[in-house]
Amino acid sequence: MPDPTSSAEIVACLKALADPADKAKTAKRIPSEQVIGVRMRAVFDLAKQSMRVPLADVRTLLRSDWYEARLVAVSILDFRARAKRLSDDERRALFDLYLAEHQYIDSWDLVDRAAPRVIGTYLIGRDHAPLFTLAGSASVWERRTAITAAFQLIRAGDLDTPIRLIDMLLEDPEHFVQTSVGTALRELHRASPETTRDFLARNGERLSSTTRRLMRDSRAASPRSGA
Template sequence: MADLNAEEFERRLREHQSDEERRKFERYFKTGADRFIGVRMGTVFELAKEFIDLPPAELDRLLDSDVHEVRAGALSVMDKQARRKLTPPGRRQELYELYLRRHDRIDNWDLVDLGAIHVVGGYLADKPRDVLYELARSPHWWERRTAITATAYFIRSGEVDETFRIAELLLDDPEDLVHKGVGGWLRAAGDKEPDRLRAFLDQHAAAMPRVMLRYAIEHLDPAEREHYRALR
């Protein structure tokens, strides 16, 4: 593609904006921090496929945008590059470093969920994971959500230790969007190792935030779900 740059990506994106979709986004996200132009996420993701070779410097420029869909496009491109088998190690490192350096712009739950698994978790798969524990202790909830969401990559490979350890650090988290992330990835870890999940719940269910517990026990049988709800 001749015009592989941030300006062209945003120009193409704006061709699909809609006031009706914008109002839907504003009702759904219920936040005054982001500005929406009303482009369906499916359209964002399709455009990201066309711009999959967008270089990190241009992705950085997209992350500067105050438009949510533009930043979502940047994260979708980053995710697609990180997933692609032909992406060289040097580019994977650039994407990982860009994600962490610009985490102030990756500040909503959907943006975290778009990039954290493959850009962060995938990069750390064969490396030390200390950074996830630093993120879990961050004052910013979106960084704490990255810490637990990145472990999804390890879960898919059958590794659940990091998920349970980071979940334990986040048991007292004040943010509902972190509770949901922790509960969901505990559930996924439990699908791999049900006894580990039961042991975790035996120890922590009584003190877990309600929504975290509800998400974590969704795949257990009804009697077990009732048991753990009663502990709380």
């Protein structure tokens, strides 16, 4: 089968791949969504086959009512952002599209699929102000994007902004922000155990139970011990 060349062809492929068993599984996991019922591996494979579709079609997919269509869209953005030979203008176009259509990136897995490389990688060596704007948003998914994108900064050795974002969101009331904060602390610990110990010594009492659990699971030092 030829690679899809438009959003309409991608949706048609998704519907051809539909399976009632997969629809039931996906609907149980994300009950508020309209789902077609396609295995995640098949969704990702389709996104790889569709990497060259115009960004206008990616935008159309992001605005789709179908969960799997939006997942294809963010996966295309992620796969493109991974490319080594990508111009600054091309990376900026991916970054701008993600932010412009963020209202449709409305679940934890859609955020996690693209935020690190589309947002985080683009901002390495650039002004990090967009992350602080996102972190101050009323949208839980925009706040999750801010802290999830920061994973890439940590991996690049830039710890200042991630620490500020962790501090900003450490007491966030939303579970889906807290889980990303915990993961950010885990990444920070891998990059610099000493920096993490210092942060926890000062802020350990502010950690939620979710963040504490993630830190324990990663074998990071307990904030209670100050270690």
